[in-house]
Amino acid sequence: MAKRSAPKSKKVAKRAKAAKSATKPAARRAAKPKLLAGGNPQIAKADGDAPVQAYIAAIPDWKGDIARRLDALITTAVPDVRKAVKWNSPFYGVEGRGWFVGFHCYTRYIKVTFFNGAALRPPPPGASKTAEARHLDVYEGELDEARFADWVKQASRLPGWKA
8 A cells, every 4th residue: 555645734835935936036146147336247256258258248238239349359359368257347368478458337438458558559548547557448339449459469469467
């Protein structure tokens, strides 16, 4: 004769249902990062292409399109580029030479930082608090892809920032 299992108590069933629904919001949060000031995604520090792509995918509006284009231009110009997310910003570098460029979202633009930008010819227009770095503020519809790709190629051959 087969033994019947005892029916679950209402209390046990309620706890199981609560535990199941509690995991859903956490899964949603992992899929969609929190946006910080200016629409900058909050992504945990990590090496590799996957965290950079997660960062880019989370950027809202036209800035997401610009970020995808920046990533594509950097990857095309430097096929062996090393990627990471540090301090809620994607970084690009060359193994053994350090990081040469990174960018960060602000409300009205994306700020691209060339860590040894003062050595680029011509140097990017934005001065920095450090003598070596130079910035390029990219507003909607204003990316000069040829100039940017040239700076990326130059920057990738220079000593980079070690972090």
